[in-house]
Ligand SMILES: [Zn+2]
C-alpha cells in the first residue's frame with residue numbers, strides 16, 4: 001500500500017507540473033503569473049520531477065518545434081520515424097541535450113518569452129542532484145516495499161519526466177480518435193477521460209487549439225488538470241485572461 005501511494009503520488013504530482021508549468025505555461029504561455037509564482041512553480045517542478053527534472057527552456061523550445069513541424073522530419077519527436085518508443089526517446093534526449101549545451105540555435109519564435117533561471121538550472125542539472133533524488137526514491141522503497149518485485153518500479157521513478165513525455169509523444173500521435181482532421185499532423189485523442197496523463201493525451205484537440213487551456217473539447221472528454229488550473233486562477237495564483245496572446 002505504501003509503495004502504491006508513493007508511486008501514484010510521484011506519477012501524478014510530477015505529471016501535473018509537467019503539463020501545468022512546462023507545457024501550458026512555459027511553452028504556450030496560456031496564462032500569466034507573477035515572477036514570485038513563476039520561481040515557486042519552477043522549484044516545485046524540480047522537486048516533483050527530481051532525478052529527471054526537465055529544463056524548462058529546453059522543454060519549451062523543443063515543444064514549440066514539435067508544434068511548428070508536427071509529424072514531419074523536423075519534428076523532434078514524431079513516432080512516425082521510429083520503430084520503437086525507445087528510438088523516439090533517444091532522439092528526444094539528443095535534441096534536449098543539444099539545446100542544453102547550446103549546440104542548436106533556435107530561431108527567435110522558439111525561445112521568445114521562455115522562463116529561464118540559469119543558476120537554478122545549473123544546480124538542478126548536476127549529477128549529484130539527480131543521484132540524491134535517486135537515493136531518496138530507493139530509500140523510500142527500502143522502507144516501504146513489502147516484496148522484491150516492487151523494486152522493479154524504481155527505474156520509472158528515476159526517469160519519470162521522460163517517460164511521461166514518451167507516452168504522450170508516442171501514443172498521442174499514433175493511437176486514438178480524431179475530432180479535427182485539418183491539423184496537418186497525425187495527432188490523436190487517445191482517451192476520453194485522460195486519467196493517465198492529466199489531459200496531455202488530447203493531442204488532436206491541443207494541436208487544433210494550441211492556446212486553449214482546457215484540452216478537453218467535446219462533452220464526454222475530461223481533462224483532469226483543467227479544474228486545478230481553474231482553481232489556481234480563482235484563488236489568484238495565476239491569471240487566465242481570455243485574450244492573452246499565446247504562442248503556438
Ligand atoms: Zn503533439
Ligand SMILES: [Zn+2]
Nearest residue numbers: 028063206210
Ligand atoms: Zn503544446
